[in-house]
Amino acid sequence: MRTLQPQDARRIETLIERMSLTEKLGQLTMMAAGHTVTGPVITGHSLDDIRSGRIGNLLNLIGAAPAREMQRIAIEESRLGVPLLIGLDVIHGHRTLFPPPLAEAALFDPQAWTLTAREAAREAAADGINMTFAPMLDVSREPRWGRTVEGPGESPWVGRRLAEAKIRGFQGADLAAADSIAAVAKHFCAYGAVTAGREYASVDVSDRSLLEVHMPPFESAVSAGVAAVMPAFTDFAGIPMTAHAGMLRGRLRRELGFEGVLVSDYNAIAELIQHGVAADLVEAAALALAAGVDIDMVSGAYLQGLPGALERGWVSAAQIDESVRRVLALKMRLGLFENPFGRGAAPEAAAALTERRRLAREIGARSIVLLRNRGDALPLAGGMRRLALIGPLADAPAEMRGPWWCAAQPQSQVSVLEGMRAALPQAQILHTSGVDIAGPDESGIAAAVELCDGAEVVVLCLGEAATMSGEAASRAHPGLPGRQQELAAAVLQRASARAIPVIVVLFCGRPLIVPSLAERASALLAAWFPGSEAGNAVADILTGRTSPSGRTPITWPRAVGQIPLWFGQRSGGRPTDPTGGPFSSRYIDEPKEPLFPFGHGMTYGRFTLSQLRVTPQSATAAAIVEVRVDIENQGSHRAEETVFLFTRRLKSRVAPPTLELHGVGKITLEPGARGTLLLHLPIVELRSLGPDLEPVLEPGAVEILVGPSADRASLLSGRLEVVP
């Protein structure tokens, strides 16, 4: 992060010297403006609190005019004229929505991740926002957990790349620029490991899993210069993160070297009382400040509790000043002292908005994962005359937003119906929803079945409502909600009797457990929530205007009982016996294999990989090994293939995972064309954590595995010797 000039530091000290205790606590307080609601509403504050310096920061304020007015009051009408941090959850766009992070992760393309964050930052900054509570970096191997949709999926390696890319995009080259906003890496740490996937539940993971799985994305975020970090709501082995000095001051600040602002989660400081570790707001405030939390989001605990905590000697004036210093430094870095009205000064040009919609369409289409494509049911044949578009998500523009829709209006998304009509103007598109997304009504199923007759193809749009994933949206049954399964079964039966292909498009914020659809549908796609241009993006894929290239960043289980499930799990001493023998690691009532492995995703090409070369075959710590593989497109469509580079250490002192991800490459090939993909493997990346949890590079043999997904059978294998 850009370091401050000596004169900036002096200005901060002068300000702190002039501040009353209330003004200092105001800088450590962020209150909700209520334009959008992201947590329990706590009322009772007013504009006078900004004037008096009791509130120094806001969130959930939408619109350039109100943002400007709040900033004006802080600058012109408060005694010291300190500008406000104005934060919002700009998670996957602001007014224009891109797919949510899990869906974007399916691109495996850091440049694209940066680009969408940059556009989101521009659009939000044009509304006077200067801080986003993103990126969420919680690795999740837990489809029951609704917030899986907000993060990178199951791989810490992807989490690292997503962290770097998003922070670059939000913060830009210069945080002070009028189109840059401060990023907040959240939720530190291991929130994705909530017990049984239940929102807000306890987290209790081993130190190894903390260091191997959950911390790496935050380490990358700190290295990338993230402005702020948000502790998780959850407790970590009994200690709420908001009060966890060992994690916040210890691991985050001391070990990772984070010097930015720690902003609490929504009302999290007051919730220390509910956790059972604080008797009242005084104690809660003291615990959070002692742990290193700088800004109290919404709870008012710092304002109400810190004066008492100070009197009792539970916190020191120096601790308060330390936090105020960090908050002022961030405001300085954001350029708010020089130019408080820079963000939101002028509306964006229409051309910027048009270009952003174009990008949303492209990214939306690229995030879609083609899970199955029997008999090349897709792309749809040209000259299609009659198509049945069925399902509760076929004409649902508001749902296409997915969770955290920010300032996007419900109707500003393109529905699938609209997108398909635009893509196939000559075709008759018959539409009915059949059933609601949730709810018991089956009365529309018969009409939906009738609609199949005479159609050349049925497109079935099923899945979750936007509110079924995201915060506070854990699901014990992460399959199709309501009566959608019944609708699908009836439609599939009729269509199969008439030999009509059925294309199932799933809208979802998590992997859905849909083994029967995977078995019976002609084609199955995970469209996630494609955002503002959803319908056009889906139509681009179905018609073949865009060849699908998305790859699932998270394993799809076939049964809830398999969860948690992820690639590369340690084998144990009695690994699964492929012949089904007893006393091996398996279920007696369900295959151990997932429905779809990590990285799975088909294209309209037909790729074969051959000739894996690893050079050199023996390397020391300083080396960067080159891994090459030949790829040929034997299909009849131009397409992009994605190739993963995994490794497997054959022996180490700590049992090694069966696969570790180290790289991803992409190549686009015309039909019949061949190419060679080159991937780099820096040997230092093969370091692992030894028995003492210290990083170590152990000499010995490493298997290099390259291929289209984490399915072991699909990978080419080579060998490398790490030498001391």
Ligand code: BGC
């Ligand atoms: C969520 C955070 C979010 C905050 C502000 C909380 O409920 O956990 O992720 O940034 O609200 O809206």
